[in-house]
Amino acid sequence: MSDPMGKMEAAGGLAVTTGVDVNKAVEALKSEGIPAKVLAKDATLWGPEAEAEAAIRLGWVDTFEKSKELIAPLAKLRAEFGEQGIDHIALCGMGGSSLAPEVISRTLDLGISVLDTTDPGQILAEIGEESLRRTAVVVSSKSGGTVETDSQRRAFEAAFKGVGITDFAGRFVFVTDPGSRLVELATEQGSHLFEADETVGGRYSALTAFGLVPTALAGADIAELIEQAEALAASATGEGDNPAVVLGAVIAARPTITIADDGTGIVGLGDWAEQLIAESLGKDGKGTLPVVLEGPAAAGARGSDRVYATVGGSSTGLPAGGSQLAMPDVVVNGPLGAQFLAWELATAYAGYLIGIDPFNQPNVTESKENTNRILADGLPDERPTAVDGDIEIFGSHAKTVSGALGELLLDADSKDAYVAIMAYLDRLDDAPVAQLRSEIAERTNSPVTWGWGPRFLHSTGQFHKGGRQTGLFLQITGAVGQDVEVPDREFTFAGLQAAQAAGDRQALESRERPLVRLHLTDRKRGITQLLHAVRELS
CATH class of the missing domain: 3.40.50.10490 (Glucose-6-phosphate isomerase like protein; domain 1)
Known part of the structure; x- marks a missing residue:
């Protein structure tokens, strides 16, 4: 069993502690200046075949700066919805468009309804008349043409009409990349529109409009999330302690990483990290498999082929109750905004170590x-x-x-x-x-x-x-x-x-x-x- 207190690096409000021997990988990343090069958006790091994609997908390293522009208009729109008696947000989105908002919602207890399904039962539960009258719908899609999201939007539109809500266009909020079909639709019908940073891929979009629009409308303090990410970024040059580098080395260390909430305030981050790691590193016949666990003592956490990670908001570094049944190999503790950026950086570092382009998704x-x-x-x-x-x-x-x-x-x-x-x-x-x-x-x-x-x-x-x-x-x-x-x-x-x-x-x-x-x-x-x-x- 690894010693969870073997190595610790902390900066920008985030701490990563691990007993896995990753010293060589950490030193290699730091000595080669990889953290600073990632922050400088060096697209050459992952090889010539990855360069073209990386060149248009590195906006996430500082996208929180652009996201500051969202704070005021979202506060204004939330107030307008409140005046109309709208106090519930339904989110239609898939993958990167829904997973980060779900983590924020669960962690802050916002109660957003995340509709990332095509199951008729879940659809029916969301379009009942009683809930519709107090609902605004956020439709999130980078391309604007995601079949699940488009189908959900159509169902909500028909449901609004069915209960006599004729001004339904004003209840729709579209989040999409510039130039997508949703931009055109928002203009045509007079719906609210927030264009996201097109230099950020979906799975890295937690701190863009995709993660922040629905959660701000539900009451999240997105300025705080942005500040938390900004604090981590300021310390992520690779000089001195760099927790994201340690985490990246851990992700690359074994074929599988198992992830559980430790019970100290962060809820459901594993589901978001699962997409980030699986889509970024699962290709070319190799990569790191993420496994989301039900809790710190869940079955299958440990094994010689895997590293076991717990995630939390405190600085204790231990699972809830200090469970001896599942002492982790690595603990990642810190505020949610810093967690998002740290895992994104770590995944990019892991891609460098493994030799995988972390920005494409060929399959x-x-x-x-x-x-x-x-x-x-x-x-x-x-x-x-x-x-x-x-x-x-x-x-x-x-x-x-x-x-x-x-x-x-x-x-x-x-x-x-x-x-x-x-x-x-x-x-x-x-x-x-x-x-x-x-x-x-x-x-x-x-x-x-x-x-x-x-x-x-x-x-x-x-x-x-x-x-x-x-x-x-x-x-x-x-x-x-x-x-x-x-x-x-x-x-x-x-x-x-x-x-x-x-x-x-x-x-x-x-x-x-x-x-x-x-x-x-x-x-x-x-x-x-x-x-x-x-x-x-x-």
Whole structure:
């Protein structure tokens, strides 16, 4: 077990403490002047093939300066919404457009509704008349054409009309890159518009309009977040203590990093860091796999192939209660604004150490293209190989759910293997199914990840296709009770969700990765049955 107090560097309000031996990597980064070069936006650091992309994607290192311009207009708009009786923010966004706002919301208890799904149940829960009358909708998309976000926007627009809210355009706030379709739409219908920094990629956009607009409108003190990042940036030149350098070396040290909140004030940062690390480093057949844990003592935290990190807002450096069951390999403590910038810097440093371009995402579009083709041509004709109670089994020779799980996990203890569970379900109403991650982690030595679809397609989906090709994949889908139309489109939300699941299956099957799909014909009974089945495994 690593000594969590072995090495500590602190600056700008943030401390990183680790027992992992990263001294050589830290000294190499500092002696080569990498921190200063990153802050100077040196696009040559990650090799000639990465230079063109890096040249237009390094705005995040000081984007907090530009973001100061958002403070006054957002305060004004929040006040205007308050005068109209609007006190609830619904956020339509995927990946980098939703994950940072969700962390800020959960940490500050803002109560933003994050709609990063195509599940009809979650959509229906957000468009009920009672909540609509007090709701403003933030639509966030860099391209302006993200299919999930566009579909959600259409559903909200139709719902507003349905309850007689004719001035709905003023309830929409668009966050997008300059020149996108949303800029045009905002101008056409008179909606609020905030253009983001186009030199910042989605997963690095926490401190841009994407992270700050919805949270400021919900009541966050974004000036404080910006100040926290600014304080860290001032100390991040590489001279003296540099916690982000230590964190970068740790991320690059082992094939997997497991991440848990330590219970001291930061809530849900792992979900955001998961996307940042997976999309930035999971490519070229290598990279670091991030695993988000349920808590400091969660199953699967430790292993010889992984480094275990806890994240918090205090300076104690220990998980809540000082749990001896899961003493971390590294603790990252400090305010949220500094955390965002530190993890972004660390990921860029890790990319340098591993030899990976941290700014491209060569495999992200594959499942999207498959989805579009399926929406046009129809779902593939797939028949279950077996039916066990309320669960249909696909892609397995087994006749029972426990047998199918056992068959999939036969190779889970092989070198570099990991298990990815992908659930195309309602992450609120179907939340108990997420217990499956820890249940499987208790029964295998491999890292086990959890992803809600299609949310994970904008996160670990890149690693699944471009990272090390040792994943074992379990996809869970479910029957839909009440569907929701997507206005002016030839598909419904259930149809889109099914097409996304099928498109991702095709992407994984083309790589000949082990894949089992379990379809819940009754979601609640099926979840209970599934959890019982996994507990039958030895």
